[in-house]
Amino acid sequence: MNLNMQMKPKALGRISTKGLTQEEIQDIKFMKAAITQARKAYVLGEVPIGCVIVYEGKIIGRGYNRRNTDKTTLAHAEITAIKRAGKVIGDWRLEGCKLYVTLEPCQMCAGAIVQARIPEVIMAAENPKAGCAGSVLDILNNPGFNHQVQVKRGVLKDECAKMLKEFFVELRARNKAEKELKSSQGLDEN
């Protein structure tokens, strides 16, 4: 592997919308926009997670994971999208908004979604190890809180899961190559 080469996600295959309802076609359209965001994270060598927030049929907030790049845990895709959508709406309450995300939200992002009163989340791949839309905890739908979120699962989940898998394969290969390079340089110095 050439270490100077930028990490590059594979192109999204053609997605058929034949026989789907208008709502399903809309969901695919906005999840594709979230994937476009995730691909920006991939190029940076960040775990490819992307998010868009939609209000009255228009995207009003976009975000992608930049945790290592920005050196803050607050650079998760959903947090950035919530911040931007809030500026458009002019309120901390994102009522009437739909949040599309390529991976099941973590505990922080699920918490932010509830706090921002977002009524609906559409997610792609599940995150069995850390997801908080039902996998480890269900923060989005907890009757103990003052807001519950309607969740739609699995929209373009195969595409998003595949992108994550490819990313980790590429990342491991890259890390291995870097380690070998460092090791060989260490031998040269002795």
Place this chain on the structure above:
Amino acid sequence: MNLNMQMKPKALGRISTKGLTQEEIQDIKFMKAAITQARKAYVLGEVPIGCVIVYEGKIIGRGYNRRNTDKTTLAHAEITAIKRAGKVIGDWRLEGCKLYVTLEPCQMCAGAIVQARIPEVIMAAENPKAGCAGSVLDILNNPGFNHQVQVKRGVLKDECAKMLKEFFVELRARNKAEKELKSSQGLDEN
């Protein structure tokens, strides 16, 4: 009530540290700093919640609730303090840090604390209706996540609970006065 008057928190009474350990005295010192932050929120008419993050005995991040002022749910005290501490540490991992907060964290802030790998939280008042350090959920100590947080409870809890109670009494009186003023103006117009 004079509606032009700024909301003003009462002064913190004298706190005795007689017979306390050095660690307990440190905890009181930093919780007082968190209360100073909370008082800034009070003055803005925001629910008075304050937070400081301490690293190697020094405060490296401060925050207070500005949710209505900044029109974003991301303006919670803990989120602002985490953002600032991250800039000082230069990493999204806030390892070796202690977070002091005047009220039990919500689901978003508890999630951010876990995501930022903060090892210890010292909190004052509990939040039975929305707290996520054990009240509604225990996000800080969930064995399903890859990080668990050590929690110390009740440091200056009476002082923080009293401040919150006084704030809500004052806010209700203010809201009532505003409503009466609007109502009387409405009558004048007719």
